[in-house]
Amino acid sequence: MTPDAETGHPHAPAAATVRAVHDELDERAARLDAEHAQTDLRHRFLLPEGLVHLDGNSLGALPAAVPPVLRRVVQEEWGRDLIDSWNTAGWWDAPGRVGDAIGAVVGAGPGQVVAGDTTTLRLYQALRAAAVLRPEARVLVTDPGSFPTDLYVAHGVAAEVGWRVELADPDAMPVLLADLTARGERVAALAFSHVDYWTGRAWDLPGLVRAAHDAGALAVADLCHSAGAMPVGLDEHDVDLAVGCGYKYLNGGPGAPAYLYVARRHQPQFVNPVPGWHGHADPFAMAGEYAPADGVDRARTGTPPLLSLLALEAALTALDGVDADAVRERSLSLTAFLRECLESLVPGVDVVTPRDDERRGSQLSLRHEHAYGVVRALAERRVVGDFRAPDIVRLGVAAPYLTHADMVTAARAYAAVLADEEHLDPRHERRSTVT
Ligand SMILES: Cc1ncc(COP(=O)(O)O)c(C=O)c1O
Structure with a gap:
């Protein structure tokens, strides 16, 4: 007016x-x-x-591609072929295959992303893995404005592994990291959301990764609000670990599986805090002792929700060619x-x-x-x-x-x-x- x-x-x-x-x-x-x-x-x-x-x-x-795929999966793969589909329809390999398709969207080369489980669980795996990758460190830096689940997991893992949690707005994280380093404090990880769920603000992902690495810490990114909406460049920017959900800009449907990115350089040392039989090196040996699979497969847990996973796979084709x-x-x-x-x-x-x-x-x-x-x-x-x-x-x-x-x-x-x-x-x- x-x-x-x-x-x-x-x-x-x-x-x-x-x-x-x-x-x-x-x-x-x-x-x-x-x-x-x-x-x-x-x-x-x-x-x-x-x-x-x-x-x-x-x-x-x-996405228009989803209903016909789900119909086929339900009627043919499940309804007709039943258990054979684990092999004949590629069910067993779906977490890695869908992970690679997500990787193509977020700038991760093949073999570094695994799909399945929830963002919450994937965050837990990422932060617990960070504790193993940085055993000397005693501090976790994260954003107080993070989505609640991210904060709950951060505090939960910190309590388990004995970290102190330092909260800072991502713009202030580089200064905080420099201060902590100057005081001789070792920081395990800097955990942040690429885009803030509440304000829609995009943070400087490459700058945050650089600040984390300068402090000897790992960069752990939550991509829920950026994957599928903007370039992420996980490999290009040297992100260490990342998580995200399948149901927002990836259009995978309600409760679609989440994903975890483990940069190739960290995979040999990646320890899965929820070791399940699908991440075992030889799952059908039914061994009583856990031996992790090679590569990002070791981040798998148990039987994945195949209908949701295959719906997400079909949904990702909506972004093909763009x-x-x-x-x-x-x-x-x-x-x-x-x-x-x-x-x-x-x-x-x-x-x-x-x-x-x-x-x-x-x-x-x-x-x-x-x-x-x-x-x-x-x-x-x-x-x-x-x-x-x-x-x-x-x-x-x-x-x-x-x-x-x-x-x-x-x-x-x-x-x-x-x-x-x-x-x-x-x-x-x-x-x-x-x-
Ligand atoms: C940034 C962010 N992280 C995590 C989650 C929740 O994860 P989950 O898939 O475990 O419900 C959300 C949900 O909206 C989110 O926006």
Whole structure:
């Protein structure tokens, strides 16, 4: 709203001005969508008509490749071939095969990623392994703003192995590491999320890895909010260990398997704290004593959830032929345009996510006192984002299946919700904790 010249009070802009703003945004969206037509992969996904899914940072959309693969797996591999499928359909090798496919997305060469289990378990394996790789060290450095599971695991492992946990915002980690080193303290690992789940802020992964290595520590990265949305470059940047989930920008489906990256140079010394028979060097010998398999296979645990794993494998084909740089370019254009639409249409909108490209992941986080109500009211208008306590509306932008036109639709819905005070409707009071 513009301030009234005489009273200084805000007043509504004239209808013609409002229409001109909307028309201009529609025209810009059409132009930008034409410019980015090459990376529009909407046709590879099955999304309900008219829905703007801004929650791919929580649950990615369903890739069209998944249902036929799951039908085949269920009817033929499971229903007809039964136990033979462990060999004939490649079930046994699926964790490594799917791991390599994820590796291609996050810049890891073959044989360094294994898929399966949850991010939580993978974090546990990574941090316990770090304790073995850095036996003299007594400190773990991590971000207090990390996703809760990351903090729980960090404190849990620290209690088990006798580490002290030092908390620092990733921007402050290099200075903290230098201080600790100057005081003669040995740091085992620096654990951080590549992109912050709450603010959508992207941290400087190469810089953090360098700072960790300068301090003799390992870099352990959580890629949940970057894998599939932007280049990661695990090998290129010398990351030591990394984890991530399959259900966000990798579109693997609800509860999709997670993954663990163990850089090749660490694999001979990698000790699996959850040694299971699928990670044994000779699983069918049924030996009573554990002997780890070679390579990243030693990070396997027990029988993997094959239906989910094979769904994730099919889902990853939705990203075939599009490199991470192209996805990133589209994502940056979408999030910058979404911000512009919101700033044009929603007076006083409070975007928490950094404006500059280097520090922005693939989401916009908006602060609002009634964030929960806003999210629920938006959903009624077929714009699906999510709520993060206490006051954040998260709008995730999974670039492959979203368009600039969707960004205008979302901003328009946001403006309408606030203008009509739909977010204050008693139906949208926060009762449930599951959103
Ligand atoms: C950054 C981050 N780490 C970990 C997790 C959770 O991991 P899990 O797959 O074990 O539920 C999430 C879930 O959203 C997350 O955003």
